Amino acid sequence: MSKRRLPSLSSLRAFEAAARHESVKQAGEELSVTATAVSHQIRALEEVLGIALFLRRPRQLELTSKGRELQRVLETAFDNIAHTLARLTESSDRQAITLTTTPFAAVRLLLSWVHLLGEAHPAIDLRIHASHEPVALDGMISDMAIRHGNGHWPGLVAEKLFDTTLLPACTPGLVDRCQGDISCYPLLHLRPQKALVAPMDWARYIEKTGLTTLEVEAGLAFSDESHAVSAALNGQGVILMNRQLIEDELAGGRLVQPFGLELDDHAFYLVYPEGRRDDPSMRAVREWVLSIPLPGKERHDR
Incomplete structure (x- = not known):
């Protein structure tokens, strides 16, 4: 079988979201990154492919004919992936939840207490993603995050930890x-x-x-x-x-x-998509994070 040659998945996802919304700002909100990061990903994809995907007009994005063709293919492909993952997850007795934070915060705040989640919810497989770079909380790269900031991330619930x-x-x-x-x-x-x-x-x-x-x-x-x-x-x-x-x-x-x-x-916040607030596994991980004796917890009334 010949080797599959594809651009980076992150650039394809950024383009597809921007094309679907006709807005890099809304794409950034969906992917939990900045509009600037989305624009950089799209330009990198155009350079790799050697084609223009958008006609850039003031305050408007318009797909080129080649951009529209790629958008249709990607939207179908990503829909198929999402549906398949949902089906596989529903048919499994185990549930994997990925929690992202910085490497130092992962060590200092979480690792000593992971056993408590396993004891309370043995069917949940917690995956800790350690990175300074913000990632999409879309259920593919990550599900939840512990972030250091002002608590304002569009489309996401942010619960102050300390x-x-x-x-x-x-x-x-x-x-x-x-x-x-x-x-x-x-x-x-x-x-x-x-x-x-x-x-x-x-x-x-x-x-x-x-x-x-x-x-x-x-x-x-x-x-x-x-x-x-x-x-x-x-x-x-x-x-x-x-x-x-x-x-x-x-x-x-x-x-x-x-x-x-x-x-x-x-402050540090626990962050997750509003639409997954009632997901049982997400709720279990949330309750575990809130139960950890985090710094200053006694001084913060949640």
Whole structure:
């Protein structure tokens, strides 16, 4: 059998949704990504295929003849896939639910408590998808998410889990070496690629606190929180991190707050499609997440 040559599935799904809605904004809402991300996927697909799929007019998308032909084929194909998956799921005694969040949040918030879900609902197979990049909560890539942000995602239910605050943290040894000289501290930077919400960086922190003696342009940069925290624990510098995600290190004295203020940050939310609110398996996973002793849970009345 010859090898099947296809563009990326994400670009095909972005195009099909935009063509069906005649709007990149509505396509983004359906796929739980930004309109800009949808536009990038469509342009990438056009480059791969070497054809124009849309005639771009002010405030309007119009399919080309080739775009309309591709849209019809994809809509039928995706409908068939959805129907088949629904049928297979209904005929199975087991139900898989995919929950997506960032790698660090998955470790710090979820992994110690997964056994409780298995004990209460042995027929549910929880799949944890760890990524900084937002993914569609469409039942194919993922079903639910734990997101850090302002709680406003169109078409999705967002239940606040806990508020967060941001603070600088480093080892006691680094504090001893710097002896009160703020300019002595090397900074560690967190710059995740394609993150849903950009973390507060040192430049914004300095703007809010007035600590202008910090050297904001220098220092190691990481795309993942766990690597940044490991570097801080090894005495490499100061991280700017949510207190609620490093409570163990702070309580044990392995990390301390060397200077500056603790600032309010975005909250963590459990997010899922409105249309699946009453799905029994989704409801079971929701109840499990809400039962976990998350940071600050005692301070937040749900």
